[in-house]
Amino acid sequence: MALDVAWAVDWARESARTVVEHRDELVELDRQIGDGDHGENLKRGFTAVVGKLDALGEPPATVGDVLKLVATTLMSTVGGAAGPLYGTAYLRAAKATGVAALDAAGVVALVEAALDGVVARGKATTGEKTMVDAWSPAAEAAAAAAAEGDDPVAVLTAAARAAAAGAQSTVPLVATKGRASYLGERSAGHLDPGARSTQLLLEAAVVAAGG
Ligand code: ADP
Ligand code: MG
Ligand code: MG
DSSP states (O other): OOSHHHHHHHHHHHHHHHHHHHHHHHHHHHHHOOOOOOOHHHHHHHHHHHHHHHSSSSSSSSSHHHHHHHHHHHHHHOOHHHHHHHHHHHHHHHHHHOOSOOOOHHHHHHHHHHHHHHHHEEEEEEETTSTTTHHHHHHHHHHHHTTTTOOOHHHHHHHHHHHHHHHTTTTTTOSSGOOOOOOOOGGGGGGHHHHHHHHHHHHHHHHTOOO
16 A cells, blocks of 8 residues: 555544544553643644644645644644654654655655654653654664565554554653653653554554555
8 A cells, every 4th residue: 555645644543543542541651650641632632633634625735744734733732742742753754755655765764754853852862761762663673674675564564563662661661851750760660651652653654554
């Protein structure tokens, strides 16, 4: 299946569906090491994304246009840390995609740009128990899969699998960035909500691709 503008729209809609489905789980994860709003923040943001897509007279022209709509909507509707972080990720991803459907290198560029956006905004590196621990292995796995000659959907699938493993890897970590860092050692033993939501969003991209 082509990773074209129709896929990007489906990705946005599937993201909203999965964020709503996992709203309570994300709230509970954030209750344990944060302020308990991550699921509600993302539900509000992606519900607004779907509202904007529904209200468009004409569908977006390119993958980049869809990602830009997601970025600007998340920035204006999601408060806290995650809004600017995901907003910057999607904005950088939008700029990294051309007008054509994504090839394998295009998928790598999208995920790497999203990671760059999160890092530019939040200044976290891997091992600090943040969404970087999901985005970073996702970008690495995507690049490795593309180098092996995998097709675009397989590259995306590799990224999502690595994000899932990366999210799980946050459990034993002590948070040193974001609200969870206020807990110090007591943040260990919990899954980072932003790493978990990053996994869900990349899995949504695979679902939208029919994977
Ligand atoms: P807030 O903490 O402001 O309530 P959210 O609950 O929506 O915001 O998002 C929390 C998530 O944001 C964390 O689980 C973590 O993954 C991510 N996060 C927080 N600070 C940073 C940072 N500096 N860099 C990367 N990710 C971060
Ligand atoms: Mg929170
Ligand atoms: Mg908050």
